[in-house]
Amino acid sequence: MSETDNVVLDVRGLTISLPEGAERAHAVEDVNFTIAENELLCIVGESGSGKSMTAHAIMGLLPAPHVKVADGEAILNGRDVFTRSEAEQRAMRGSDVGMIFQEPMTALNPLMRVGEQIDEALRAHAEMDAARRRERVVELLTAVGLPEPESLRRSYPFRLSGGQRQRVMIAMALALEPRLLIADEPTTALDVTTQKQILELIQRMQRELGMAVMFITHDFGVVAEIADRVAVMQEGRCVEIGTADEVLNRPQHPYTRELIAAVPHYIEHRDAFNREGDPLLDAQNVRKVFSLGSGFLRRGRELVAADDVSLTIHPGETVGIVGESGSGKSTLGRCLLGLHRADGGQIVFDGTDLNRLGRRAFHPFR
Ligand SMILES: Nc1ncnc2c1ncn2[C@@H]1O[C@H](COP(=O)(O)OP(=O)(O)O)[C@@H](O)[C@H]1O
Numbered sequence: 001m002s003e004t005d006n007v008v009l010d011v012r013g014l015t016i017s018l019p020e021g022a023e024r025a026h027a028v029e030d031v032n033f034t035i036a037e038n039e040l041l042c043i044v045g046e047s048g049s050g051k052s053m054t055a056h057a058i059m060g061l062l063p064a065p066h067v068k069v070a071d072g073e074a075i076l077n078g079r080d081v082f083t084r085s086e087a088e089q090r091a092m093r094g095s096d097v098g099m100i101f102q103e104p105m106t107a108l109n110p111l112m113r114v115g116e117q118i119d120e121a122l123r124a125h126a127e128m129d130a131a132r133r134r135e136r137v138v139e140l141l142t143a144v145g146l147p148e149p150e151s152l153r154r155s156y157p158f159r160l161s162g163g164q165r166q167r168v169m170i171a172m173a174l175a176l177e178p179r180l181l182i183a184d185e186p187t188t189a190l191d192v193t194t195q196k197q198i199l200e201l202i203q204r205m206q207r208e209l210g211m212a213v214m215f216i217t218h219d220f221g222v223v224a225e226i227a228d229r230v231a232v233m234q235e236g237r238c239v240e241i242g243t244a245d246e247v248l249n250r251p252q253h254p255y256t257r258e259l260i261a262a263v264p265h266y267i268e269h270r271d272a273f274n275r276e277g278d279p280l281l282d283a284q285n286v287r288k289v290f291s292l293g294s295g296f297l298r299r300g301r302e303l304v305a306a307d308d309v310s311l312t313i314h315p316g317e318t319v320g321i322v323g324e325s326g327s328g329k330s331t332l333g334r335c336l337l338g339l340h341r342a343d344g345g346q347i348v349f350d351g352t353d354l355n356r357l358g359r360r361a362f363h364p365f366r
């Protein structure tokens, strides 16, 4: 970063005190970093290292009165957050800084339609009449890649998938085009495909709005994907900060090295298993179809949950089944266990075709 970059957030000497009797005196101690326009800073560190406390302090949302900023400043858009009045901090949230969390339901009201919630955020800050706000809600839902925004704005959050809720929360956080977005582990609870889509969305919105982004994660895969710079926190202190290349490829602090060494190396698998002899389990062309919503005089829709799946497992072997949510992993497992009867294929366990056995004869196998 050069001097001429437009710094959006400048955190200096941030120290947050914990109440007496806590595991340590300070949640965060003497933390310093800046984030410029268009820059994405990842904050990494183990659970309890002070990442969320740092984020909440910048939002003016520390759990009062027992957790307090004891020292330091957080200059956001040229003004220290900590010297602003409560009303000024409230005005700052949404318009200067937006925040998204791991669990969208902590930000969304389950009793309010999605559109009304975004409308509320707009009404609190922006001078727009009802018709313009309505347009803006649809614009935002479209911008975050939600399907059929006109009908979606009338849905309640529980109707949406986890990934869709995350998109709604992002739409709310970005409704007023803040210059800083704080994301606290927003993809940790999502499956890998949805996680990738949400990361791409955050990057696209960052480019469009030129935002500074503070992204908290413990996942180094995510860091490698999106970080411009990385700050590493340990027990309330920032032990290392640098460009993504420096921190990931030439870590200086022993704690950073330890964190990076702990990342699983998926490609370096163990020695190949010796698959000689007969398999213990031999499943061929397994198929399972569920019929949905059928009833009196009504033919339901069919859902093919597993289609033409074949695999063998040898004694002593471990076979990993991977796939995104809904891809049929559990259905396959349940068919192999006889908890579902497969609609097609063969499941041979130790020489016996399980799919042909009656319920009673199957029992001893389970
Ligand atoms: N509401 C709270 N009240 C008191 N202490 C808390 C509270 N939340 C977290 N802490 C403490 O603050 C420290 C930092 O926690 P946190 O910022 O949540 O870590 P991280 O987000 O990195 O997992 C920890 O010692 C934790 O026990």
Ligand SMILES: [Mg+2]
Pocket: 051, 052, 053, 184
């Ligand atoms: Mg946290």
